[in-house]
Amino acid sequence: MVRAFYAILLAAWWVVPVWAQTSTVDPDDLTLSVTVEPLPDPLMRQEMVLITIHGIYKRHITLESLEQPDFDGFNWMQLGQDHWFESLLDGRPVKNMRRRMAVFPDKTGTLEIGPFKHHLTLLDENNKWFEHTITSEPVTINVTPEPQSDDWWFPVRGLRVSDDWSNAPDQLSKGEGVLRVIRISALGASPDMIPPMPELTSPSALIFAHPEKRLVDLTSRGPEAIAFWRWTVTPTNGHSAILEPITFSYFDTVAREMREVSIAPQRVAFGDVVGAPVSDQRTPVETSRIHPLVLRICGIIAFLSGVLAVTRGETLSRYYLRQRLRSWRLQCQLRWAIWRHDMAGVRASAHAIDQLYGYSIERSELLSELDSHLFGRSFDPNIPEKFAFRLRQTLLIGGLHTNVH
Structure with a gap:
């Protein structure tokens, strides 16, 4: 019984210093760091950079507020809410805070991500609140200009394009129109980085362009920007019409090379019209086929x-x-x-x-x-x-x- 009592006291002696509340804060008790994922060489303007803000806290925290830097020269997105969890450090429990962000350098040269400041409310030995702030070190990133080109600069980690129709475009009823929806899904991009909706043209079709829709999904791999391009098309000559191809380029930040998306010409016709099919598509645009x-x-x-x-x-x-x-x-x-x-x-x-x-x-x-x-x-x-x-x-x-x- 005596040995058990001393064992409990010994355990308490190890635990109490960790959670002891004093007005003096040891720098090792509260730390805040910013980690940047490995960057390509060279990193070009508007390429996504993922950063992680990580705080480790050995003290009890009553209130907290994380202040971000101005991000001068960057666009940024926070990828979800802050994640609080517990872990063991040197065999003792500590609290952790983790925030994931995606930043997009909008300027070139040497850019700095300023320090983050975590404003904390702690307890002293008399259980009274007092304010304390910890600060991360600034981070510098070197950014180079994108290649000179007349095309829209569109760097992404992954791109998916689908071309869907409300019904078969070459089997329309007389006077009927068909809705065309092109969906652009870009991983590692913000919605404003997607190229503007192109003008769909045809010498023998009435084309009504619907307002463009853009949104973003926040994933663990970064933001995924999505755009919907929509048109309603009706042949005007009473027979059929050929829609001109749609092309745009993007920069694959994984393969480090420029790529092109080309959606082939599309025939729109009334059901009683017989004609030769248009050429096969030359790019990997998703189609809807049953297995x-x-x-x-x-x-x-x-x-x-x-x-x-x-x-x-x-x-x-x-x-x-x-x-x-x-x-x-x-x-x-x-x-x-x-x-x-x-x-x-x-x-x-x-x-x-x-x-x-x-x-x-x-x-x-x-x-x-x-x-x-x-x-x-x-x-x-x-x-x-x-x-x-x-x-x-x-x-x-x-x-x-x-x-x-």
Whole structure:
């Protein structure tokens, strides 16, 4: 018992000095540092630089406030909220604060990230509050100018481009227009760094440009800037139109080289017009295609459902089986498009499914809701909530068309 008592006292003797509150602050008790991730050589203007502000605190903190420098010569973003956590230092628990930021040098030469100041409220030996401030060391960064070019300077760590349509652009009904949405997603960039929305041109089409939308997602790898370029296109000659290609360049900060995005010419036509397809696209622009394996699975499911119906004694015509198979394929395409967040594919599949079934007020309202997301005054890139489930429920009301026209 005595040995246990002395052991407790010894443990308390080690712990108390760590948390002892005095008006005298040991510099080692509170530290603040700024770490810059490894930089390329040379670092060019507007390239993203990730920094980490890290504080270690051996004292109890009552209140705190982190003051940032002016960031003269930089644009900056904070990547989420400050992260507070505990760790062990020399076998003793300490508090930690970590803040992640992305900065973009907007000037060239030797730039300085000034000191961060952490204003802390501590306790003294009489449990009275007093103010204390710790400061980080400044950091200098050398920045070189970008290569001379007439193109828009656009440095990114990763770039994704998708080209989506509200419905098939070469199968339009007479007088119908089609919505084209190009999505630019740039990792390591701020929204203002994305090139301006280009002018979409065609000698034989009426083109209405919608207001451009830009936003940013904050990720652990840095900000991801996103832009939506949107146009509504209608052929004006009663037949078809060819949209001119869209090109822009960017600087790959990982490979350290200039690259070009080229979206090939696109044919827009009414459904009764037959013409040669436009040339293949020369750049990796995402397209919406359903995986062949998904189609095979849908075919197997449709075949098994037909066999099951026959075993139950139902009389199925060959036409009905074809319609059932097509329904399964379209529903699989719909789920695939939702999974890919392909709004054009979702709309095309949903309207094709609607043509297979009898009229339903609920389904008509649901399709109108989807169209309002695409064609409304405020474009919404998100798919309506539980869209596939709600559409499937409407199919129980109106059965498949069984008459052959």
